[in-house]
Amino acid sequence: MMKKYIASLKELKQSFSYKALFDACIGAFVFALIMMAPVFIVLIQLLVVFMYKVRTFTILLIVAALFFNIIYHRLFKQVLIKKNGETKAIVDQVTNPVMLVTTFVLLVLGLVILFVMIPIWLV
Amino acid sequence: MNELAHTYRHAIKYLFIPYLILLFLLVYPIEYYVQSPGGLSEVEDLIEVDYNLDKNIEGSISTTFVMGIPRPTIFMFLAGYFNRYADLMVLPTNYQTYSNEEISQISYQDKYISVNAAIIVAYEAISETNPEIIIDYQAKTMVFGKANYLEHYADIAFGDEFVSFKGDNDVIVTEVSAIGGVATTSGPYEFTFKNTEGTEYTLSISKNAESGVFGITFKNYYLVDSETTFPHYRLTDSNIGGPSGGLLQTLSIYNMLSEEDITHGLKVAGTGTINYDGSIGYIGGVKQKIITAYENNVDVFFIPYLGDVSYDNYLEAVNVCEAYGIEHESWLIPVASFQDALDYLEGLGD
Numbered sequence: 001m002m003k004k005y006i007a008s009l010k011e012l013k014q015s016f017s018y019k020a021l022f023d024a025c026i027g028a029f030v031f032a033l034i035m036m037a038p039v040f041i042v043l044i045q046l047l048v049v050f051m052y053k054v055r056t057f058t059i060l061l062i063v064a065a066l067f068f069n070i071i072y073h074r075l076f077k078q079v080l081i082k083k084n085g086e087t088k089a090i091v092d093q094v095t096n097p098v099m100l101v102t103t104f105v106l107l108v109l110g111l112v113i114l115f116v117m118i119p120i121w122l123v
Numbered sequence: 124m125n126e127l128a129h130t131y132r133h134a135i136k137y138l139f140i141p142y143l144i145l146l147f148l149l150v151y152p153i154e155y156y157v158q159s160p161g162g163l164s165e166v167e168d169l170i171e172v173d174y175n176l177d178k179n180i181e182g183s184i185s186t187t188f189v190m191g192i193p194r195p196t197i198f199m200f201l202a203g204y205f206n207r208y209a210d211l212m213v214l215p216t217n218y219q220t221y222s223n224e225e226i227s228q229i230s231y232q233d234k235y236i237s238v239n240a241a242i243i244v245a246y247e248a249i250s251e252t253n254p255e256i257i258i259d260y261q262a263k264t265m266v267f268g269k270a271n272y273l274e275h276y277a278d279i280a281f282g283d284e285f286v287s288f289k290g291d292n293d294v295i296v297t298e299v300s301a302i303g304g305v306a307t308t309s310g311p312y313e314f315t316f317k318n319t320e321g322t323e324y325t326l327s328i329s330k331n332a333e334s335g336v337f338g339i340t341f342k343n344y345y346l347v348d349s350e351t352t353f354p355h356y357r358l359t360d361s362n363i364g365g366p367s368g369g370l371l372q373t374l375s376i377y378n379m380l381s382e383e384d385i386t387h388g389l390k391v392a393g394t395g396t397i398n399y400d401g402s403i404g405y406i407g408g409v410k411q412k413i414i415t416a417y418e419n420n421v422d423v424f425f426i427p428y429l430g431d432v433s434y435d436n437y438l439e440a441v442n443v444c445e446a447y448g449i450e451h452e453s454w455l456i457p458v459a460s461f462q463d464a465l466d467y468l469e470g471l472g473d
Contacts (some may be wrong), residue, residue, distance in 0.1 A: 027124030031131070038142070041149045042198065049209065051190045051204040052160040052418045075127060082126045120165050121362055122188075 008093040015087045016080065024083075028075035036068045054118060062110030070104055073099040139326055150192040153459070156218070158408050159209035160415040161188040163392055164363055166375030170238065174354035174380055182386025184375035185421075186368030189411040193226050207341075207412045220271045228281040230364025234265070235282075235470050236344045237365075238358060240397050242371035243345055244461055246352065248373075248401070256380060259351040260318040264299050266316070268340030271329045274311075281324070282319055285341055289313040291328030299341045306330075310337075345399060354380070369397030370425060374462050374468070385468040392416050393425030393456075393464070396398040401461040403427050409439045417449050425464045 013021075043064060047057035073095055080091045124331065163185035192199060193214060203209040218226055221389035239260070243321050246258035264285040269276055287297050288398075290305025290312060303387060306312055310329035314337075317323045328337050371393050394412050405427050406412070416424045428437035437457040443466035458464045 006267070023124055026158045027127050030124065038145050038149065045149065045196060045199045045304075046202055048190060049157060049159050049195075049199055049206055050163060052163060052208075052415055082130070106447050110191060120168075122162055 001004050004092070005097060008090055009116050011090050012087070012094045015084055015090065020080075020083055023088055024079035025067050025077050032072040033070055035071060036064060039064050039067075054122075055114060058110075062107070062114070065106050065110060066103055069099065069102050073102075077115060124455040126209065128136060135400045148198045149196055151197055152198060153200060154212045154219070155195060155200055156212050156215045157190075157192040157195045157203035157209055158212070158411055159190045159192070159203060159206055160418065161190045161363075162410040162415060163419050163421070164188055164368070166372050167379075168366070169359050169361055170242075170356055170376060170379075171359070172354055172356045172376060173378040174220070175382070178379075178382075178384065180384050180386060181388040182384070182422075183390050184371055184378060185390070185392045186363075186371045187392050187415050187424075188363045188368070189408040189415065190366070191408070192364075193223050193231075197328060208411060210408075210410065217268075227280065227364060228265070231361070232364075233366070234361060234364045236342075237367075237369040237396065238257075238372055239345060239347050240399055241369050241376055242347050242356065243399060244353075244375045244397055244401050245376035245380065248461070248465075249377055253380070255353070256376070257353040259348040260345045261348060262343060263341050263346050264341050266339055267342035269423045270331070270336075270338030272333070272337035274328045274333070275326045279316060279339070280318060280323070284317040286315040286317050286323055287314070296344070299343075307440060308337075312337075314339075327464045365395050366396045367408075367412075368426075370395035370403050370458070370461060370464060373397050373401075374425075374464055375464065377461075383469075383472070385465065385472075387468070387471045389422040389471070390420065391423045391425075391459075391468070392419070392421040393423070395425060395427040395458070397461060403429075403458065403460055405434075405436050409436050410443045413440050413449070413455075414447070416454075417447075422454060423468070424454050424458055425456050425458050427459070429459055 016024075040061070043057055043061050047054060047061070050057065077091050077095050081088050165183050165185045167180070167183070192203075195203065198210065214432055221229070234336050243258060246256055250256040266279055266281055266283045266285065269279060269281070273279070285299055287295050288299075288302050289295050289306070290302065291307055294305045296302060296305055309332065310413060311327040312329075313325050314328055315325045317322055328339075330337055371391075374385070374391070394406045396406060398404060411424070413424075426437050426440050428435055431444075438454070440455055441451060443449075444455065456464075456467055458467065
């Protein structure tokens with residue numbers, strides 16, 4: 001499975017220059033941030049005003065972070081496919097596993113914040 | 124990036140102005156103060172005493188904190204408006220000249236003094252029955268307030284210790300109360316302070332021509348000497364400020380030092396400042412603290428009841444409970460001193 005992924009990655013590198021990949025990465029990040037930044041700020045400010053519901057708003061922030069991740073990856077794919085429509089399959093093969101892994105990492109981080117960091121922070 | 128900008132050009136065109144308006148609501152601060160319910164903070168997480176380490180404390184003792192938000196954004200203000208438990212008010216006069224960072228510093232300083240007072244009261248109380256316990260502390264005077272016209276405003280920090288003052292005819296005084304007697308002109312006079320790192324510094328400060336005062340407010344307090352006090356203790360850095368946890372801090376420290384577990388497995392919380400003689404003082408944000416305690420299902424909640432006919436925290440708490448339909452008979456306990464709270468908890472074991 002790993003070999004197949006590395007092969008897909010090599011194929012992706014052949015289809016796109018590093019500059020194009022970097023541009024897609026930055027562009028997707030900036031656009032995802034523009035979309036989600038107000039959501040994050042709203043949730044953080046609501047958390048502060050409704051601090052007695054701190055866990056509820058932390059869960060909503062975790063969900064927002066997962067959304068950010070999904071939006072970022074979708075935009076990233078969109079840019080690459082727009083540059084070269086024939087590479088859709090290979091782009092999917094490379095980005096989908098990355099999206100799953102980052103979603104899992106964000107989820108774990110969120111749970112650590114929820115159950116470990118918040119009790120420490122509220123001293 | 125250009126591909127995305129081109130794809131979403133219509134959305135960018137139509138949403139740009141609403142987006143800017145939303146950001147404005149989210150970042151622009153207004154001169155108001157929002158106070159809303161916060162949470163419980165276990166005192167055991169704040170202070171650790173090296174004593175009775177094998178003792179099993181079945182319950183918990185927590186302070187209750189509320190969220191005080193000086194200069195909220197317009198969005199936070201609106202959120203507070205729709206929060207039925209929040210209070211909105213114009214920024215208190217004593218906060219208006221301070222930045223939010225300075226307000227936080229004052230709040231943390233209050234907490235630090237409160238924790239020291241709690242240690243003193245708890246150690247002294249337990250030392251009456253356990254001679255092994257030793258408490259040692261010194262009187263200090265610190266900078267607690269600065270007027271905006273104070274010279275060297277930025278050089279003097281909240282919490283810096285007052286060391287001495289060189290007055291008329293180079294008379295040096297070390298008591299703040301003596302300054303008035305040796306500072307008969309507008310100055311300048313030399314103040315010597317010690318910062319939190321222990322470094323002394325001297326500044327020449329004149330009285331303000333309009334008000335006729337230097338513009339520094341001092342506060343006297345006692346600081347525990349952790350080297351000579353037994354048993355030793357460790358304080359954890361705290362993100363919660365203010366003095367209103369004093370009573371509960373005292374109870375928790377007492378519980379760490381005593382043989383008996385005074386919690387009896389209960390979730391104990393409350394509010395009230397602690398004075399050096401063990402009496403307790405009024406606090407603000409009663410409504411928010413009661414709601415916080417109720418939301419957290421506490422078993423016992425101590426609240427100051429000093430018998431004042433015009434105003435009392437307990438009476439206000441009862442009114443809050445009635446206004447929000449909260450039953451209070453079984454868990455809201457009025458107390459006037461640390462001893463009252465201790466007697467109540469010890470009585471639960473009988």
